Amino acid sequence: MTTTVQAAARQRPVGQLLREWRDRRRISQLDLAISADISTRHLSFVETGRSQPSRDMVLRLGERLDVPLRERNRLLLAAGFAPAYSENALGDPDMDAVRRAVRQLLAGHEPYPAAVVDRTWDLVDANAAVGLFVGGIPAELTTNVLRATLHPDGMAPHITNLGEWRAHLLGRLRRQVDQTADPGLADLLAELRGYPCDQPVPEVEVPGPGDIFVPLKFRHEGTDLTFFSTVATFGTPLDVTVAELVIEAFFPADAATAEYLRERAAAVE
Known part of the structure; x- marks a missing residue:
C-alpha cells in the first residue's frame, strides 16, 4: 500500500470528522446546511455515514467551516479522494516567489526584528535584527x-514584563489549538505552561489606562527596550506550507527604542 492509501485506511469516517469540525466551530447543522446550500437532511446523512459526500461537497463544507488546508486534505482522504492542496517545501523551485517575498519583507524591516514561523512556531527565517532577542x-x-x-534559559530572564507577555503568547497558542485541533500544538501548549515564571500571569488581558497593545519589554545589555508586533500571512494561499507561514514583525514602541536599534545597526555596518 502507498503512504497515501495507508493514511486513508487509518482515517476516521469523513462524516465523523465533519461533525467534529462543526461542533468545534459551534455551528448548528441548520446554519451549516444553509451556508453550504444543502438540505439539513443531506448534511445529517453525511455526518452519520448514511450518505457519501462528493469531492465538491467535502471542499465546500471544509471552506464553510474554515478548516485549515492541511485538514481539508485529510477530509478528502477520509472520503476516498486525493488531496486538493499541494504541500511544497519552502526550498522547492515552485516556491521561489514565496521565498523572495519573505526575504524582501524581512530585509525591508531592518533595523527592526522580524521572523517567519511555520504552524508549529518553528523558526523558518529571520532578519539580522532578531539577533538582539536570541543572541x-x-x-x-x-x-x-x-x-x-518563554524558556528560563531563553529570552525569559530578559523580558521585564514576562507575566504579561507569557499570557499573551499562551493565549495566541491556545486559540490556535482551538482553531486547528492540532495535537502537536496542544502538547507544545502544555509544555510551555510548565515553564517557571516569577511574575504574576494574568488570566485575562485587561488593558490599563492608555494601553493600546500588549508590549514586549526587553532588556538588552542593560538597556530597556519596548516593542509591539504585527502579524502577516499570505492572503490567498492554495498551498499548505504557504497557508501556515506567519511573519511577525516587531516595531519600536517609543523613540528611545527606535534610536537604540538604529545605532546598533549602524555599529554593525
Whole structure:
C-alpha cells in the first residue's frame, strides 16, 4: 500500500470528522446546511455515514467551516479522494516567489526584528535584527520561537514584563489549538505552561489606562527596550506550507527604542 492509501485506511469516517469540525466551530447543522446550500437532511446523512459526500461537497463544507488546508486534505482522504492542496517545501523551485517575498519583507524591516514561523512556531527565517532577542540563547531553543521566548534559559530572564507577555503568547497558542485541533500544538501548549515564571500571569488581558497593545519589554545589555508586533500571512494561499507561514514583525514602541536599534545597526555596518 502507498503512504497515501495507508493514511486513508487509518482515517476516521469523513462524516465523523465533519461533525467534529462543526461542533468545534459551534455551528448548528441548520446554519451549516444553509451556508453550504444543502438540505439539513443531506448534511445529517453525511455526518452519520448514511450518505457519501462528493469531492465538491467535502471542499465546500471544509471552506464553510474554515478548516485549515492541511485538514481539508485529510477530509478528502477520509472520503476516498486525493488531496486538493499541494504541500511544497519552502526550498522547492515552485516556491521561489514565496521565498523572495519573505526575504524582501524581512530585509525591508531592518533595523527592526522580524521572523517567519511555520504552524508549529518553528523558526523558518529571520532578519539580522532578531539577533538582539536570541543572541546567547542555546541553539536547541532557537529552533522554536515560543520555547526561545518563554524558556528560563531563553529570552525569559530578559523580558521585564514576562507575566504579561507569557499570557499573551499562551493565549495566541491556545486559540490556535482551538482553531486547528492540532495535537502537536496542544502538547507544545502544555509544555510551555510548565515553564517557571516569577511574575504574576494574568488570566485575562485587561488593558490599563492608555494601553493600546500588549508590549514586549526587553532588556538588552542593560538597556530597556519596548516593542509591539504585527502579524502577516499570505492572503490567498492554495498551498499548505504557504497557508501556515506567519511573519511577525516587531516595531519600536517609543523613540528611545527606535534610536537604540538604529545605532546598533549602524555599529554593525
